[in-house]
Amino acid sequence: MSTLVKFSEERLLKVLLAPVISEKATMVAEKNEQVVFRVSPDATKPEIKAAVEMLFKVQVESVQVANRQGKQKRSGRFTGRRNHTKRAFVCLKPGQEINFTEEA
Template sequence: MSTQKFNDERLLNILLAPQISEKATFVAEKNEQVIFRVASDATKPEVKAAVEKLFNVTVDSVQISNVKGKQKRFGRYMGSRKDWKKAYVCLAPGQEINFAASEQG
């Protein structure tokens, strides 16, 4: 694996949470991809190394998209939620990440 280039402490802070939604479930079943919320300064190689290190799987590719925060009202003032980054991680054929099993082990 290519995790030797990156600091282990940095890799543990890259992945924030799995993105669980109806769209994410559909993408996971159709394309063998998993969607993660990642740190806003994360790069594709860092996300790949972090997923390979934490879940012991082989990653084919990573696509990253920046998500703009929604405009919201706070009383009579307009504000906005924070922008965040989403990573679509494409796993090698036959690989899968089971979040229910990883919590118990």
């Protein structure tokens, strides 16, 4: 729990944006015991680990991050780009579990 001391609680509340609920994220969760989150673009691995441990009261083994480029989209003759996102694949220690259906 020493990682919680390094960061302010206010900052940790802004790191995790949302859990990713998709077919790929569900397969990763079942196979590798990982949970996928959308995180703020400037979040670091230690911040993500501390935020998950603080909010969900679980122990995190490791964190992997992936930056995703926004897709190029077209509307009529104009082209635009969706926002870039950052995802965190959080590996929990054996026996740990995050249940998103529970009431807080």
